[in-house]
Amino acid sequence: MSLTIQGTGSALPAQTITNHMLAQIMDTSDEWITTRTGITERRILDTESLTDLSVRAAQNALDDAGIAPSALDLILCSTIRGDTITPSLACLVQGRIGASCPAFDLNAACTGFLYALDVADAYLNAGKARHILIVSAEAMSRIVDWRDRATCVLFGDGAGAAVVSRGDDLLGLRIQAQANDQWLIARSAGGSCPYSGEGDADTALHMNGQEVYKFAVSCVLDDVEWMTRQLGITPDDISLFVLHQANKRILEAVRARLKQPAGKFPSTIEKYGNTSSSSLPILLDEVSRAGKLAPGQLLFFSAFGAGLTNGACVLRWRKA
Amino acid sequence: MFETVVKVLADYKDLSPDDITAQSTFEQLGVDSLDTVELVMTLEDETGIKVEMNEKLKTVGELVKLLEEGRA
Structure with missing residues (x-):
């Protein structure tokens, strides 16, 4: 196995929506949500775009790793749905962070980060890359049914990133x-x-x-x-x-x-x-x-x- | 099957088996929809029966029936 995690980053929307706030717009309660899910609040995109969030997470991960965007060989984004159907979220991130490598999205729903790690592993093993940026970013608030009180309370928006490089830490x-x-x-x-x-x-x-x-x-x-x-x-x-x-x-x-x-x-x-x-x-x-x-x-x-x-x-x- | 369900339920929720009847509703016993899934998973492990979840399950008797149908 071929990789090591060099750095991580994350970014969350500034807007916090508590269970009490949800209880004001739908038939639910803090007690109902907390006992069934453990969730007390979630972050939801307001004026920031999902791309903005992804770029922040990516930059945090690159800083943490001490790797320049120009050193990246691939950018992989996992998302169910980016801000645009095309271009891909990965291409938008590539432009914003000033990288010049290939970039593409993959969709494996909640398992996306591990699917991306698997692709990264294959690229690194094949010698096709030395440094890969993975960004997993989701705006679930745009997909959930806000009239369905049993599901909409469960989800939130966010972005997380990791810079992976050749190494032997993936067992x-x-x-x-x-x-x-x-x-x-x-x-x-x-x-x-x-x-x-x-x-x-x-x-x-x-x-x-x-x-x-x-x-x-x-x-x-x-x-x-x-x-x-x-x-x-x-x-x-x-x-x-x-x-x-x-x-x-x-x-x-x-x-x-x-x-x-x-x-x-x-x-x-x-x-x-x-x-x-x-x-x-x-x-x-x-x-x-x-x-x-x-x-x-x-x-x-x-x-x-x-x-x-x-x-x-x-x-x-x-x-x- | 009823006895098995009562035993698993009593263990899981710290209830007295004497307080559980076929007519007991999950609501009365403080068992919510995810507790029901936990019960079914434990009962599947114990009995080897596989069942599909049914959101409409309301009573202990209905759960017993679901498991008996799964065995058939």
Whole structure:
């Protein structure tokens, strides 16, 4: 395996929307949201664009890594939907940070960061790149159905980034997919083609919360079992479990089954909600900047989302 | 099956098994929709039965029925 994380960065919108604020515009309550999700507030884009947010996260990661934009060989963005269908978010970021390398987006929903890490691993292994910038950025507030009180309260906007370079700290990585358009789906908007039927007007996100919860818990546990067996380690050898921040109760269900202490499961779900693919790099950046990581520690990453997609990796932390 | 469900439910929510009947609603027992998923996952592990989640499950008896149908 071929990479090391040189630097991380994140950026959140300035606007905070609390549960109490949501309770003023829909039939919900702080108690309902907190007990079911652990979320107390989330950030939502106001005047800033998702591209602005991505650029801030990218610059933070580049500064942290001490790598100039001109040294980048590839920019990979994971997003469900950028500010524009085309150009890609990655191309917009490339221009704004002053890089000149190839740039493209990929969409693996909430698992996007780990899919991007897998692509980066392949580029680095093949000798096609030395330094790659990954940016995971999501504006979930533009996709959720604001009339559906069971789902819109769960999500938030955010961007996280990582600079990865050649190295030997990625000990194992697996990404998976199994098609399912029933449990978690948001349709594309129809166009205005006079030769096609009416576009589907319903473009909002729909989720079967119970099935997705079940999928999430079982795939994280399966990934932990598979990965630890591959590496000949146990969950006790993992210093931190960096899990996709979808719901506090998913984190707790996984933690209890693995019989691990709560301190090994850092979270941002309370203050940011579910920010889709950006949740892993945002969480990683926060624990790194809070000084909670030490060189040599093993970090377990796991994410799951629409597709259905899921992925996991074990990474040895190197930065001091 | 009823006894298995009562045992798992009583353990999970720290309830007395005597307080749980087939007619008990999850709402009465303080069991929300995600608790129901946790119960189903534990029961799937214990019984080897796989079921699809049904948001309309309201009572312990309905959960028992869902599992029995899954076994058939």
